[in-house]
Amino acid sequence: MRTEKTEILIIGAGPAGSVAAGMLRQQGRQVLMLEKEQFPRFSIGESLLPQSMEYIEAAGMLRDVVEAGFQYKNGAAFACGDKRTEFDFRQKFSKGWGTTYQVQRATFDHVLAKAAERAGAELRFKHEVIAIDIDGETPHVIARSPEGEEYRVDAQFLLDASGFGRILPRLLKLETPSNFPARGAIFTHVEDGMPLGGSFDRNKILVTVHPEHQDVWYWTIPFSNGRCSLGVVARTEFLAQYEGDETTRLKAIVGEDPGLSKLLANATWDTPARQIIGYAANVKSLWGKNYALLGNAGEFLDPVFSSGVTIAFKSASLATACLQRQFAGERIDWEADYGRPLRDGVDTFRAFVEAWYAGSFQKIIFFENASTEVREMISAILAGYAWDKSNPYVAESKRRLGVLEELCAG
Ligand code: FAD
Structure with a gap:
């Protein structure tokens, strides 16, 4: 079997992988990214948080993101029956960015991956990592090319950014159950038909609480092209009550909220809805000998506060800072400098998700x-x-x- 060598191998070119690659290239490290899909490809997770801008900037990708023309976002609006409230993120306690974007992830992820490639990372689409060995002095993986060739890559360090693929947690049996009940989401993109300049604020994600079930909620995430992402989140048994294909089920659940139904009265449902269930996941450890888990390959909580991409970026930022010191010869305590600090913020979100x-x-x-x-x-x-x-x-x-x-x- 053919063997290649690299300093850092990144599995997956989603937000975590690409931002990590950008940061590592700034340190001058040799980076190989293996991504099993061909981009652009659909992904869910479209509403960013302003904190994420700091990491996009640090990875040298800010201009690429700004020039892509995504929907500007400055806050979050919440609705429940007649009640309404909104938060403008520019009015906030912490320093830093107060605005961000709502993004079609197919484009966003492609923009970041291409930016990483331009910065000097080697990016291979349609190359899937199928096996991993971390028992030797340094780790190696087996990957499969689009032509079906299997080859080996020896790396000094492995970053698993495979998202819901969770390649290392699965292969190394690191998975632990999430302490959240199994929930799922049904979602689609629609031509929303909401009049420009109308009462709906396209600069904010709208989170609507179901009129009868406080633990069921909908997202409406407007894009810059007159379309929006629309989804519902509920326990899997709640979603299972609805019959038909995903679009029929989503329409039925949206129809239960009068406010949302009114808002979407002129929408064109032109894209088949999809369902994703049981996405909450956790792991025993976020790092091990010569590897670290980034983003969703580590822990995923819940979509309600749109924290996923921000956590993915934060993990990339913390891990690459550790790697910089490690490559400079320092001995790194990965738990103290990576695992614990990452979990601190995740635990803050966890408290808010539980309260939600x-x-x-x-x-x-x-x-x-x-x-x-x-x-x-x-x-x-x-x-x-x-x-x-x-x-x-x-x-x-x-x-x-x-x-x-x-x-x-x-
Ligand atoms: P991913 O984006 O999943 O990228 C992983 C990449 O790895 C993929 O491209 C995949 O093809 C590749 N890969 C997988 N296996 C392999 C392999 N074996 N070999 C090579 N490549 C591989 N987050 C937000 O910030 N805002 C939101 O509004 C939001 N809404 C959400 C709604 C729902 C219903 C859900 C479930 C999640 C939502 N999220 C949201 C979370 C968000 O989707 C994720 O947190 C985010 O995509 C994580 O990024 P990542 O880079 O870790 O993984």
Whole structure:
């Protein structure tokens, strides 16, 4: 079998893989990215958070993203029956970007991957990693080319950015169950037919709570081309009640919310809906000997706060900073410098996700007398600043949310 060598092998050219590649190229490292699909390819996860812009910028990809012409985003709006509230991310506790984009991931992921390639990473589409060996001095993988040839790549370090493919967790048996109940999503893209300049704010994601089931919610993510991404998230048993193909089921569930039905009254449903279920995932460890798990290959919580891509970028940023020091000869404590710091922010999101499904977060955001200071602290987390420990809602997420819920109830 033919053997190749590289310094760093990245499995997967999604957001985590491409941003890691861009950052590593800035350090002058040799990077090979193997991606099993041909881009552009569809992916879900279209609403970014402002915090993610910092990492796009650090990876040297800001101009590529800005020039791609995605929908500008400055916040999040929430609706539940007659109740409405919105957060403008420019008004937030933490410093840093207050705006970002809503992106068609087929284009976005392609833009990032091409930017990584331009920065000098070698990118191979339609090359799938099929086996891994981490027992030797350095790791190696077996990959399959589009022609069906199997070849070996020896790397000094492996970054698994295979997303829901979760190649290392599966092959190395690192998977542990998520502590969230099994939920799923049905989603599509529609020609939304919402009048420009109408009451709907295209600069914000709209999250709508189902009128009867507080743990069922819909997303509406407008794009810059008159289309929007539309989806519903619920427990798998709730989704299973609806019969027919995915489009019929999604239409039926959307039809249960009068506000959303009105908003989408002129929409053209021209794309078959898809379903994804049981996506929440976790692992025993986010790193091991000469490898680290990035983005969804590590942990995935829940889509409600659109945190996935931001966490993927953060993981790339932390891991590549560790690699820079490691290649300079330093001994790295990967748990202290990668695993724990990454999980800190993920745990902040986790507290907010738990509060969302318990219904307490909804009470908090729809509370009319909330102070500006508290709203700005919440806004910062919704904007992705889940690692900013100067924010009390990061430092003590659960306790603070509990206190706030009592305040809103009283
Ligand atoms: P991915 O984007 O999954 O990329 C992994 C890449 O690895 C893929 O291109 C894949 O083809 C490749 N690959 C897999 N296996 C192999 C292999 N064996 N060999 C080679 N290549 C391989 N996040 C947000 O930020 N905002 C949102 O609004 C949002 N909404 C979501 C809605 C739903 C319903 C779900 C389920 C998730 C949502 N997410 C959202 C999360 C988001 O989709 C992910 O967190 C994000 O895509 C993770 O990026 P990644 O780079 O880790 O993985």
